[in-house]
Amino acid sequence: MPAQSVWMIRLSLVYLAITISMGGLLLIHKAISIHPAVWGLLPVHFELAIWGWMVQFVMGTAYWMFPRFLKGEPRGNSNIATLMATLFNGGLFLLLISIFDVYSSFLAPAGRGLLLISVTLFAALIWNRVVSYRKRT
């Protein structure tokens, strides 16, 4: 398994643990009021579940498992893959901060922008690997 996949999947598992704990807290808060600020965790819970856990896990696994190139670097340029993983998690971090920092109008678009660049890099890395080794008859 390439290092980029290892790190993306490990981080997705960390985000899964955080988001499921937040979900548990939010559920308990529905039955017994813990603190009014607990509802503020709801958007963080969504973002971590969708982007931190599911999307990141799928991207990390796809980068590892899709058919490899027979010549050259087996999964394409590994520096681009490292950049993809870094930008994805940097973007997610900015997005999470933006939820709490209500005065900043810069962090959310910056975070979404980094996620967009990362997903575009992912598409570029994966595109030519969506193939079959079998020749068409």
Add this chain to the structure above:
Amino acid sequence: MPPITRWFIKAGILWFITGMILAFLAELPLLSAGSLLLPVYWHMLVVGWITQIIMGVSIWMFPRKKRDRLKKQSVRTVVSFVFLNSGLVLRFLCEPFIPMFRGESMITLIVIASSLLQVLGILFYIAEIWPRLQPKSSRKKTSGGH
């Protein structure tokens, strides 16, 4: 495909169908409980369906350590399946009724039990998968030592 993967995938499919039935029912004008059913429906799809499919397939496909290959089924994965699904069942049975019975000890206990079971189910899954995530270089070193 190991048995535990089949359980995860089949349970995921059942939650998927149940979630879609709920989404259909919530649209009927006769049932005015759409907003109460919304979190149930979302969690059936995101946790019950998508997350469980990911869990089941990764338990099957992710490489095991050499010494674990002989084990047919890890106890952690079975505990994860039982905890997560029993937590989800409790959640879906009680969540729509929380506004009606808020503050009653029975519903509070069920909600806390459901939350803990779901969190523990996920933690057992992470404990199973984490050691299997190794770069190729360190995997070679590990298996070369045995």
